[in-house]
Amino acid sequence: MDPFLSDRLSAVRAIVREAGVVALDYFSRRNEIVVSMKGRQDWLTEADGAVETFLRRKIAAVFPNDQIVGEEQGGSGGDAMWIIDPIDGTANFARGDRQWCISVGFARNGVPEIGLIFSPAQDEFYEAVRGHGVTMNDQPIRVAPTHDIGTAVVEIGWSPRRPTDDYLALVGRVMRAGATVKRSASGALGMAHVANGRTDGYAEVHINSWDVLAGLVIAREAGVLINDFCSGPWVTEGNPILCATPGIARDLENLFEPRVTLS
Numbered sequence: 001m002d003p004f005l006s007d008r009l010s011a012v013r014a015i016v017r018e019a020g021v022v023a024l025d026y027f028s029r030r031n032e033i034v035v036s037m038k039g040r041q042d043w044l045t046e047a048d049g050a051v052e053t054f055l056r057r058k059i060a061a062v063f064p065n066d067q068i069v070g071e072e073q074g075g076s077g078g079d080a081m082w083i084i085d086p087i088d089g090t091a092n093f094a095r096g097d098r099q100w101c102i103s104v105g106f107a108r109n110g111v112p113e114i115g116l117i118f119s120p121a122q123d124e125f126y127e128a129v130r131g132h133g134v135t136m137n138d139q140p141i142r143v144a145p146t147h148d149i150g151t152a153v154v155e156i157g158w159s160p161r162r163p164t165d166d167y168l169a170l171v172g173r174v175m176r177a178g179a180t181v182k183r184s185a186s187g188a189l190g191m192a193h194v195a196n197g198r199t200d201g202y203a204e205v206h207i208n209s210w211d212v213l214a215g216l217v218i219a220r221e222a223g224v225l226i227n228d229f230c231s232g233p234w235v236t237e238g239n240p241i242l243c244a245t246p247g248i249a250r251d252l253e254n255l256f257e258p259r260v261t262l263s
């Protein structure tokens with residue numbers, strides 16, 4: 001592996017593990033910490049800011065020239081950039097549901113290269129480097145072999161950033177095609193679950209870069225087909241996301257709006 005990437009993988013893998021300990025401590029004290037709303041159904045806890053600050057400080061100490069973009073503290077990116085979601089699934093975190101994670105991705109010249117997703121409350125650690133495979137808890141993972149949309153499980157994410165009617169329309173189309181639909185409220189884990197075959201697809205009409213950069217590498221390395229998320233001002237503005245196991249990719253492509261192409 002290119003030493004530029006292997007140095008970053010080994011250093012930041014350890015940093016994400018440490019951040020998991022910090023986040024779990026907040027999770028165990030969630031009834032005592034400050035919880036607020038950034039907007040309708042948009043949660044913020046004291047842990048989000050603290051974990052992002054921890055990750056930024058640790059990564060900047062080892063790679064001072066890398067850019068850092070984070071959900072809570074912003075940033076615009078650069079040629080070598082880390083994109084961080086300190087707690088993805090904040091609504092779950094705030095209510096004591098263990099389905100949340102730390103998501104840290106790295107992109108070089110706009111290409112997703114490293115993906116690290118850690119769900120400390122479930123003790124699941126995903127890591128991938130482009131072209132070098134993907135593991136969960138050190139075991140290789142792979143997409144599900146599903147070919148029939150009538151047996152498929154598809155996660156469809158929702159946020160208040162887009163009209164709820166668009167979400168309901170997509171859910172309706174996917175269910176009428178025969179799939180069952182779920183929503184687990186962490187986009188990063190949603191993509192990781194397509195990668196390990198727990199689901200067959202993840203779709204959301206708009207999602208932010210910090211929710212998906214790590215998942216893009218993890219899913220791609222597991223054989224998932226994905227739309228061209230990294231286009232336009234994707235780092236700061238986000239894009240639609242659609243990813244699917246190959247056997248149902250064309251079905252989901254035909255059901256998703258806006259139109260995207262999976263490859």
Ligand code: IPD
Nearest residue numbers: 088089090157158159185186187
């Ligand atoms: C949200 C979650 C959710 C997804 C939203 C995200 P947050 O992030 O990933 O599953 O549907 O688009 O904003 O608020 O939990 O960090």
Ligand code: CA
Nearest residue numbers: 085088089211
């Ligand atoms: Ca998030």
